[in-house]
Amino acid sequence: xxxxxxxxxWMILVGTAALGGYxxxxxxxxxxxxxxxxxxxxxxxxxxxxLLGYTGYVSFGHIVFFGLGGYVGFYLISAQGLSLYxxxxxxxxxxxxxxxxxGKAILxxxxxxxxxxxxxxxxxxxxxxxxxxxxxxxxxxxxxFQVYNEYGGAVEALWTVYRILILLTLSVLLVSFLVRWxxxxxxxxxxxxxxxxxxxxxxxxxxxxxxxxxLSAVFPGMIGxxxxxxxxxxxxxxxxxxxxxxxxxxxxxxxxxxxxxxxLLGAAGYQRLRGLLLVSPVFKNIxxxxxxxxxxxxxxxxxxxxxxxxRRRVPRLRRVLE
Amino acid sequence: xxxxxxxxxxxxxxLGFVYGLAAMGxxxxxxxxxxxxxxxxxxxxxxxxxxxxxxxxLGLHPYLALPIVALLGLAFGVVIYGVAVHRVxxxxxxxxxxxxxxxxxxxxxxxxxxxxxTPRNVDFSLGSVSVGRVTLLWSRVAAALxxxxxxxxxxxxxxxxxxxxxxxxxxxxxAAAELMGIASYRTLALSFGLGTMLAxxxxxxxxxxxxxxxxxxxxxxxxSFVISVLGGLGNPLGALIGGLILGMLEGIIPVFMPxxxxxxxxxxxxxxxxxVRPTGLLGSRR
Numbered sequence: 221x222x223x224x225x226x227x228x229x230w231m232i233l234v235g236t237a238a239l240g241g242y243x244x245x246x247x248x249x250x251x252x253x254x255x256x257x258x259x260x261x262x263x264x265x266x267x268x269x270x271l272l273g274y275t276g277y278v279s280f281g282h283i284v285f286f287g288l289g290g291y292v293g294f295y296l297i298s299a300q301g302l303s304l305y306x307x308x309x310x311x312x313x314x315x316x317x318x319x320x321x322x323g324k325a326i327l328x329x330x331x332x333x334x335x336x337x338x339x340x341x342x343x344x345x346x347x348x349x350x351x352x353x354x355x356x357x358x359x360x361x362x363x364x365f366q367v368y369n370e371y372g373g374a375v376e377a378l379w380t381v382y383r384i385l386i387l388l389t390l391s392v393l394l395v396s397f398l399v400r401w402x403x404x405x406x407x408x409x410x411x412x413x414x415x416x417x418x419x420x421x422x423x424x425x426x427x428x429x430x431x432x433x434x435l436s437a438v439f440p441g442m443i444g445x446x447x448x449x450x451x452x453x454x455x456x457x458x459x460x461x462x463x464x465x466x467x468x469x470x471x472x473x474x475x476x477x478x479x480x481x482x483x484l485l486g487a488a489g490y491q492r493l494r495g496l497l498l499v500s501p502v503f504k505n506i507x508x509x510x511x512x513x514x515x516x517x518x519x520x521x522x523x524x525x526x527x528x529x530x531r532r533r534v535p536r537l538r539r540v541l542e
Numbered sequence: 543x544x545x546x547x548x549x550x551x552x553x554x555x556x557l558g559f560v561y562g563l564a565a566m567g568x569x570x571x572x573x574x575x576x577x578x579x580x581x582x583x584x585x586x587x588x589x590x591x592x593x594x595x596x597x598x599x600l601g602l603h604p605y606l607a608l609p610i611v612a613l614l615g616l617a618f619g620v621v622i623y624g625v626a627v628h629r630v631x632x633x634x635x636x637x638x639x640x641x642x643x644x645x646x647x648x649x650x651x652x653x654x655x656x657x658x659x660t661p662r663n664v665d666f667s668l669g670s671v672s673v674g675r676v677t678l679l680w681s682r683v684a685a686a687l688x689x690x691x692x693x694x695x696x697x698x699x700x701x702x703x704x705x706x707x708x709x710x711x712x713x714x715x716x717a718a719a720e721l722m723g724i725a726s727y728r729t730l731a732l733s734f735g736l737g738t739m740l741a742x743x744x745x746x747x748x749x750x751x752x753x754x755x756x757x758x759x760x761x762x763x764x765x766s767f768v769i770s771v772l773g774g775l776g777n778p779l780g781a782l783i784g785g786l787i788l789g790m791l792e793g794i795i796p797v798f799m800p801x802x803x804x805x806x807x808x809x810x811x812x813x814x815x816x817x818v819r820p821t822g823l824l825g826s827r828r
Contacts, residue, residue: 347805509651516644
């Protein structure tokens with residue numbers, strides 16, 4: 221295991237930790253909010269990258285894990301009075317369990333059929349939660365304000381949530397690294413290139429794919445809990461928003477799928493760009509169209525994403541950008 | 543009880559024709575070039591707005607506006623194909639999915655700024671007729687008839703004209719069709735255009751039934767996925783039958799349980815069919 225000796229490993233982890241820690245030092249709440257969105261996107265995009273980038277399976281409904289994990293964790297906090305930490309774990313576990321069961325079934329589908337099935341799963345989950353009374357049905361659930369007292373009041377709770385998010389983001393990146401340079405990761409990439417050939421070479425594709433799916437679902441589940449705990453309420457429309465799911469894919473594509481740095485850069489870049497477009501007087505109303513045009517340009521002209529493009533153009537950077 | 547079921551299933555069935563028409567566009571494009579058009583919903587919505595503005599702006603009767611909407615839809619589809627789809631046609635699936643989704647974002651972004659998301663209503667009525675407990679809205683009957691006419695025309699086109707035969711040849715085997723001298727670029731662009739045309743016409747018909755806004759196409763896009771899978775992806779006639787099945791289900795399910803369960807059952811069924819028979823209930827085994 222010589223990934224500890226790779227310069228990119230330390231660059232990415234230390235860089236992310238330093239940037240993420242910046243609001244902790246300045247103590248400014250508005251910077252923290254900006255960084256919260258960025259870090260959340262980084263963690264979501266990097267999780268998706270394990271399935272999309274390494275394994276080559278396009279999950280269009282990945283947000284279902286964010287929503288379901290969020291719902292389970294939120295239910296435990298608001299209705300069962302559990303504290304945030306066990307709920308976080310429970311949210312992650314619930315998503316992992318769903319991914320495991322789903323994976324056994326829908327990962328048999330390939331290409332566009334898999335993509336369609338994931339959309340179906342997300343819509344079915346949204347419909348189900350809409351009708352599920354313990355989860356509040358269409359109205360959703362909200363937290364009593366006293367819940368935050370356990371964490372030193374609402375203000376302090378927001379900082380705690382942010383610190384946990386930094387840790388989660390770092391863990392996602394660490395997992396991305398570990399998977400990429402492991403035997404498991406190699407079998408995933410073999411599946412991406414040619415699944416039948418990989419199976420002939422002795423990769424047990426169904427198992428590898430299922431575990432990749434589970435790994436890519438755990439963290440979105442935990443982040444869901446964190447996000448809705450911070451929001452104080454959860455409802456089906458917010459939790460299973462298909463659009464957010466596709467934004468995750470856009471971030472991965474923008475940065476470069478199948479690399480560790482790609483989703484990180486893609487997510488940060490996409491969120492910064494969106495922030496800029498939202499406040500610009502010219503683009504404010506058509507920010508969605510601008511983002512769409514940008515996405516189209518990337519698909520048509522730089523399908524490998526920023527990192528992929530740089531790696532191809534400047535071979536020397538290959539050791540650093542991975 | 544039986545009468546209630548009959549009444550609501552007739553209603554659902556008529557609506558199912560329109561669902562089928564929308565899904566036909568998606569299925570046609572999938573069949574010819576293996577592309578799932580994620581810009582399907584916004585194009586349906588543009589069809590709705592086409593009819594709405596022809597009706598309120600030009601004072602045109604909605605059914606007379608349909609041919610215009612169809613032509614615009616065809617032209618628009620050809621443009622989308624040229625700009626966004628052709629370059630990535632042979633790339634992995636993700637590329638065409640994302641390229642058409644980018645078109646989706648562009649349309650929704652511009653149209654939201656232009657039209658806002660307030661609901662619009664094409665304000666006209668053809669009245670209704672009651673037979674026992676079954677009430678037929680003439681506008682729904684007309685929409686179903688229009689669907690039958692469009693499907694008939696589509697089949698005439700695909701089986702009786704040269705460009706139509708080209709489309710079928712390219713569907714069967716693009717490489718072989720090219721070797722026989724069929725210009726596949728033109729044929730593919732035409733089939734994409736036909737797909738968006740069907741979507742736009744379906745949107746136009748929906749606008750005569752319900753109030754619409756620019757985002758309401760999304761729901762029909764999701765329904766189109768379900769229907770295409772029911773009927774077999776890539777099989778336009780199957781899509782119509784799938785639409786009828788879905789319409790019936792939507793009519794009958796609310797008799798037995800709260801209507802909010804409809805999407806759960808719909809999408810659950812969708813995933814199950816994908817798993818059991820990915821080529822669809824009526825699709826060929828490939």
